[in-house]
Amino acid sequence: MSSLRIIIQACLLTAGFLSSAASAQYSLDSKVELRFDRFYDYQEMSEVLHGLVEAYPDLLTIESIGESVGGRELWLLTLNNAETGPDTAKPAMFIDGNIHGNEVQGAETVLYSIWYLTKSYGEVEKITKLVDSRAFYFLPMANPDGRDIWFSTPGSLRGGIKPTDNDYDGLYDEDGPDDIDGDGQIARMYKEDPRGRYQRDPEDDRFFVRVGREDPPGGWTMLGSEGIDNDGDGQVNEDGPGGYDPNRNWPSDWQPNHIQYGAGDYPFSLPETRAVGEFLLAHPNTAAFQSYHNAGGMILRGPAASYIEYPRSDNRVFEQIQKTGVEMMPFYRAYITREDMYTVHGGEKGWAYEGLGIVGFTNELWTSRRMYGKDERLTAEERTKFRDLLQFEAVYVPYHEVEHPTYGNIVVGGTKKWSGRVPPPWMLEEECHRNFAFTMYHADQMPKTEWGALQVKSIDTGLWEVTIEVTNDRLIPTITEMARQKRIGARDSMLCTTSDEARVVASGTVQSFMPGSKLNAVESKQPWRVWNGSGIGSRSSRLFRFIIEGEGEIQLEYRCQKGGTIRHSVDLAQSGLSAIEDDKSL
Numbered sequence: 406m407s408s409l410r411i412i413i414q415a416c417l418l419t420a421g422f423l424s425s426a427a428s429a430q431y432s433l434d435s436k437v438e439l440r441f442d443r444f445y446d447y448q449e450m451s452e453v454l455h456g457l458v459e460a461y462p463d464l465l466t467i468e469s470i471g472e473s474v475g476g477r478e479l480w481l482l483t484l485n486n487a488e489t490g491p492d493t494a495k496p497a498m499f500i501d502g503n504i505h506g507n508e509v510q511g512a513e514t515v516l517y518s519i520w521y522l523t524k525s526y527g528e529v530e531k532i533t534k535l536v537d538s539r540a541f542y543f544l545p546m547a548n549p550d551g552r553d554i555w556f557s558t559p560g561s562l563r564g565g566i567k568p569t570d571n572d573y574d575g576l577y578d579e580d581g582p583d584d585i586d587g588d589g590q591i592a593r594m595y596k597e598d599p600r601g602r603y604q605r606d607p608e609d610d611r612f613f614v615r616v617g618r619e620d621p622p623g624g625w626t627m628l629g630s631e632g633i634d635n636d637g638d639g640q641v642n643e644d645g646p647g648g649y650d651p652n653r654n655w656p657s658d659w660q661p662n663h664i665q666y667g668a669g670d671y672p673f674s675l676p677e678t679r680a681v682g683e684f685l686l687a688h689p690n691t692a693a694f695q696s697y698h699n700a701g702g703m704i705l706r707g708p709a710a711s712y713i714e715y716p717r718s719d720n721r722v723f724e725q726i727q728k729t730g731v732e733m734m735p736f737y738r739a740y741i742t743r744e745d746m747y748t749v750h751g752g753e754k755g756w757a758y759e760g761l762g763i764v765g766f767t768n769e770l771w772t773s774r775r776m777y778g779k780d781e782r783l784t785a786e787e788r789t790k791f792r793d794l795l796q797f798e799a800v801y802v803p804y805h806e807v808e809h810p811t812y813g814n815i816v817v818g819g820t821k822k823w824s825g826r827v828p829p830p831w832m833l834e835e836e837c838h839r840n841f842a843f844t845m846y847h848a849d850q851m852p853k854t855e856w857g858a859l860q861v862k863s864i865d866t867g868l869w870e871v872t873i874e875v876t877n878d879r880l881i882p883t884i885t886e887m888a889r890q891k892r893i894g895a896r897d898s899m900l901c902t903t904s905d906e907a908r909v910v911a912s913g914t915v916q917s918f919m920p921g922s923k924l925n926a927v928e929s930k931q932p933w934r935v936w937n938g939s940g941i942g943s944r945s946s947r948l949f950r951f952i953i954e955g956e957g958e959i960q961l962e963y964r965c966q967k968g969g970t971i972r973h974s975v976d977l978a979q980s981g982l983s984a985i986e987d988d989k990s991l
């Protein structure tokens with residue numbers, strides 16, 4: 406805590422000097438200057454999030470949506486300009502990070518997004534417009550216990566810390582990795598063994614390599630991660646902390662543990678996933694989803710199992726957003742989880758789309774392809790050279806002898822946990838920015854309903870025909886085809902409210918403004934409302950028509966859960982075809 410205060414205070418102290426030179430700067434100053442060449446542990450992250458909310462109270466609010474197994478708060482920030490309406494009335498994007506405890510830079514990427522949006526608001530027109538018309542829900546640390554293990558222990562945990570009996574012996578978390586030599590690292594263990602299948606790398610004796618299948622033994626056996634046999638059952642590290650996967654605990658295509666390792670007892674059995682589930686169910690205005698993981702340099706879309714099919718029209722939306730994404734993020738690939746990776750049952754992004762009808766992606770941050778800016782797989786030698794020349798060999802634990810209680814004299818060493826999954830600190834900021842920018846592009850593609858053309862015609866004495874167009878020029882439809890097929894969420898609706906001197910006698914949709922265009926009348930006792938179960942499609946529009954008897958002003962309102970509500974009033978005395986300029990978006 407104190408170290409962070411010092412950083413913030415140091416920034417404040419220099420702020421006077423900086424502001425006088427501000428005109429010479431390209432980057433925008435934030436009220437909370439943060440560095441993105443470092444990582445933030447749970448406590449620090451919690452503090453800077455609160456600091457941002459304090460600094461930008463007109464845009465940010467913070468709440469804890471629940472507690473982790475370990476009692477840590479699940480901090481969720483809402484970014485919304487209340488002056489343009491409540492968040493729940495706007496299309497919103499949900500963005501989380503670090504659901505896998507050891508995939509830490511996801512949280513920095515979410516933090517960066519909040520930081521960049523708040524400092525740019527009112528300064529950068531495109532961002533100001535985006536923030537004024539959309540809401541954002543940020544959950545930087547979806548698995549704070551797993552994050553804490555990474556920062557405060559030598560260990561590394563994909564899941565969380567709910568005690569789990571991984572080896573079916575009736576005991577929970579009784580035998581995890583141990584830092585035998587007390588150097589703050591969980592490294593690899595090797596022991597000399599005439600029959601061992603490993604040898605010291607003849608090219609570079611800092612490493613061990615496996616000998617070929619046909620080759621004679623290499624003289625060393627690999628004993629896995631650093632640890633001892635804590636429970637005396639003859640096995641080492643077979644039941645460490647936790648041992649489940651929070652990204653397999655979601656309801657869509659959930660499968661029990663014997664089919665999907667790490668699934669948990671039932672969907673939402675973990676407090677962390679349940680809290681997110683309840684939040685998203687309570688926010689049906691959420692129209693886009695993004696989760697930040699590591700590693701590999703990928704933008705992943707579903708489906709995550711071979712027997713799940715996504716409708717073609719939705720697939721096109723996924724593909725087009727991904728296509729722009731890989732242009733924005735060199736060295737990233739646009740992948741489908743099932744086809745290019747592996748099967749996942751009960752994953753988070755699967756539930757977002759299959760369960761809630763939300764278009765969403767998982768980004769796997771950091772790829773070694775960025776090491777030399779070469780868009781191809783690197784050899785082990787190239788990776789080593791990067792660590793030697795650009796990281797000054799600081800990511801190695803040199804192999805050294807250790808006395809092991811079970812194995813006797815062994816050697817311990819290898820790469821540190823920071824060397825594989827996360828970018829070096831000096832490459833972190835660019836990683837955050839590119840992913841953030843891609844996610845903002847996605848946010849900008851959330852549905853945006855607007856009024857198109859309007860035609861008011863007198864068809865008889867005191868009888869009017871009002872035809873109105875509702876457009877959505879964004880990629881994401883107001884109702885995804887998946888949502889339509891599964892009847893997820895509310896249907897869109899077009900409402901016409903009249904004065905007491907008038908009433909709607911018939912209504913429906915029409916194909917065009919052409920004179921002969923027939924009304925597809927909807928048989929209803931409430932003709933003042935036209936339900937639209939298929940929504941407004943991707944870059945598309947629909948025409949609605951009301952036949953009104955009487956006179957006066959009418960109010961038109963188009964409501965949709967994921968595209969906002971728009972209103973317009975029309976004086977029946979005016980007639981003709983016009984475009985609506987003065988639309989009021991809520």
Ligand SMILES: [Zn+2]
Pocket residue numbers: 505508652698699
């Ligand atoms: Zn992950």
